Amino acid sequence: MILDLFAYQFMVNAFIAGTIAAVIAAVVGWYVVLRRETFAAHTLALIGFPGAAAAALFGWPVALGYFVVPGLGALAMVAGRGRGEARAGVETATVGTIQALALAIGYLLVTLSHANLSAAQAMLFGSFLGITSTQVVVLTAVGVGILVAMSCIARPLFFASVDADVAEARGVPSRALAAAFLLIVAATVAAVSQITGALLVFALLVIPAATAQRLTARPGRGVAIAVVIAVAVTWAGLATSYVADVPIGFTVTSYAFALFVLVRALSRLAR
């Protein structure tokens, strides 16, 4: 039964792409959770949708739309940040406005292109099972780039995330790091959302990372656990979806969520 899975090229592609997506989402997601930037990450994930819709309307490569719009969104968020004042409330209002506007424009582009609505739903909810070998190659290249970039900034980023003031005093360029990190998040969600859809990247980004942070506070071990969880739930989700014919978005999020609830309950008991 399980070996049947690999009899089809599209399932092999789905497993390779899913694994790469899970690894980069977990690594980047661990820092997203650490830095409490879940809202910004979620918004960057969602605004891939207008990018993809624009690409579909104007006949550009869809991958281009997925990468360019979240990249611009990340820059807009960095530009919109206050000058270090305590403006948390209004900063999230900016992020929320960018998100709603981007989704509205995405919907407009879909209606203008007269694409059928299931095309919009593929952009939003992804299609794990229609992944081409070209997509796998692109995803691998982007994934390697993201991991290299992350390993370059991992140490100072960790320092700046845990204690921004001390890091700043020690000469760590925390503002530049924050901008670089948001761009990495944008590239990650762009790469992953071509497979999971714009709405479900977030699950792969945040749930394994948050589960890992409940288990350990140490960065190296935490990132490793997040990667293991993300890959495991992705494989289990793919296999279940293949066997039971239920959407991949449901199976992957459910496995990840169940694991998180279990770990949360156990860590409460252990206290």
Place this chain on the structure above:
Amino acid sequence: MSDVLFLGLAVFDHAFMRYALIAGTAVALACGLVGYLMVLRGQVFMGDAMGHVAFTGALASLAFGLDARLGLFVACVAVGLVLAGMGDRGRAGDTETGIVFSWVLGLGVLLLSVVASSGGAGGAAGARVLFGSILGLDAARTTWAVAIAAAVVIALIAIARPLLFATLDEAVAAARGVPVRLLGFAFLAIVGIAAAEAAQVVGALLLLGLLATPGGTAWRLTTSPYAGLAVSAAAAVASTWAGLLLSFEVPSLPPSVAIIVVASALYAGATLLDRVRAR
């Protein structure tokens, strides 16, 4: 001028536009008030979460052949209360909020496939839930939307004073005997109801634009909380009217898109004004 007048009259010739304007005004009023407090309390992410929960709630109703509004309200209020219960003092952290709503969304995807396979019109139903269908309201739905919006406004006014106190200085409010935790629960239940209302106007995915954007606009323009409530409500209502008229004039522009575009433009204007004043 006469064009505008003519347009204004033509708009009221159509029953569906009258219903949309009446329901839209009431819902925008409620959302403007709730949204300003969300921004003030730093809970905009809750609005984001509600958008996804609303999608799943509505599709759950459709999958079981019920009225979409039932699922909308039940799901939004229930998840609001669950999230309130997960945090300290009736507030949930962003990460846990994100985890809960991303799973709820996964459930929504399953329900979407159920609706699609049973009715065959899953694509259209999904799009209506995601992006709104305010022009499809009838008299009964309009009455319900207005009644519920009125209830939200009244409930919010009733708890406005202690809620503002708890929002602006939680520790002092708690020391003075303000039931901070209870207010947190009540507020998130109200957010759930407002979100379910907004979902009927602009759709689940865009409801954040009707909740948080007018609130942010008000935050930029005034520091007084009561003035902020008024400005936020006015911005939400103005966006809804302008958006509806705009989409009436330009039929290829869906009303939900037009409303969000106007609300975002107001926010951008307020941000610019704020920056100019800060210099």
